[in-house]
Amino acid sequence: MLHRTEGIVLKSTPFGEADLIATFLTLDFGLLKTFAKSPRKTKSRFGSSLEPLTHSKISFWGKEDANLPRLTQSDIIQPFQSIRNTMNCFLKVSEIIELTLNFLPEREVNKKAFSLLLNTLKRIEKDCNRTLSIIQYKIRFLDLMGYAPRLDGCARCGKFGYSFYMSQGSIICESCAKGMDAPIKLSPGAVKLYESLSKWDLSKIDRIMPSQTLLSGLSSMMDNHIKYTLTKPLKSMAFQGSEM
Numbered sequence: 001m002l003h004r005t006e007g008i009v010l011k012s013t014p015f016g017e018a019d020l021i022a023t024f025l026t027l028d029f030g031l032l033k034t035f036a037k038s039p040r041k042t043k044s045r046f047g048s049s050l051e052p053l054t055h056s057k058i059s060f061w062g063k064e065d066a067n068l069p070r071l072t073q074s075d076i077i078q079p080f081q082s083i084r085n086t087m088n089c090f091l092k093v094s095e096i097i098e099l100t101l102n103f104l105p106e107r108e109v110n111k112k113a114f115s116l117l118l119n120t121l122k123r124i125e126k127d128c129n130r131t132l133s134i135i136q137y138k139i140r141f142l143d144l145m146g147y148a149p150r151l152d153g154c155a156r157c158g159k160f161g162y163s164f165y166m167s168q169g170s171i172i173c174e175s176c177a178k179g180m181d182a183p184i185k186l187s188p189g190a191v192k193l194y195e196s197l198s199k200w201d202l203s204k205i206d207r208i209m210p211s212q213t214l215l216s217g218l219s220s221m222m223d224n225h226i227k228y229t230l231t232k233p234l235k236s237m238a239f240q241g242s243e244m
Helices: 081-085 089-103 111-126 131-146 187-201 204-205 212-230 235-243
Strands: 003-014 020-028 030-036 055-061 070-078 163-165
Touching: 003 030, 003 070, 003 089, 020 055, 020 111, 030 055, 055 089, 081 089, 081 111, 089 111, 089 131, 089 235, 111 131, 131 187, 131 204, 187 212
Parallel strands: 030 070
Antiparallel strands: 003 020, 003 055, 020 030, 055 070
């Protein structure tokens, strides 16, 4: 059966001498691995459409339960080539791609996740230096997956606070935190920024101009939360750190 949808290339893995396993985040089929015949040959009909981050209209052939359907067509909508061409920018985006691959189950339709990734790539292409876009993606994506940290009050009694406990994935007030390990201390500004990034429309986010200290504090908390949830750090984060 032939299927058509839109997809964003998250990963391409060589297979044999000239073939590829292309992993897409698709609009209608979720995370999807496909087999692409001979795209690494010079005269391949796929051209550059299987480069990472490329947004395309794709067609693939296979039954609903096929483990590796065959990609038959890929027509570029938006290449996002400028992101790939800038190392620092590509490393930043690699974090959210790896995050997506780690948390999103295969073949589970999630149109909100697709829209979030596509809109984030568009914003980053316009301004790669906006670290806020990366932090916002992590917050919104984890919320879609059900793993977002809770900062709106103590997870036990609801009392407001600024001490985030990694093992609880939440703020815990002093009264309820007796006997727990040391928390990550957040500033009131970091908590407010998190709330804005999690609730505001994407079009309004560019109005926010937080300090570098505020960004660093919230980013560090999110990265530690992701590391704890996955029980491992993202490889792309470690590589980016070595480049700084």
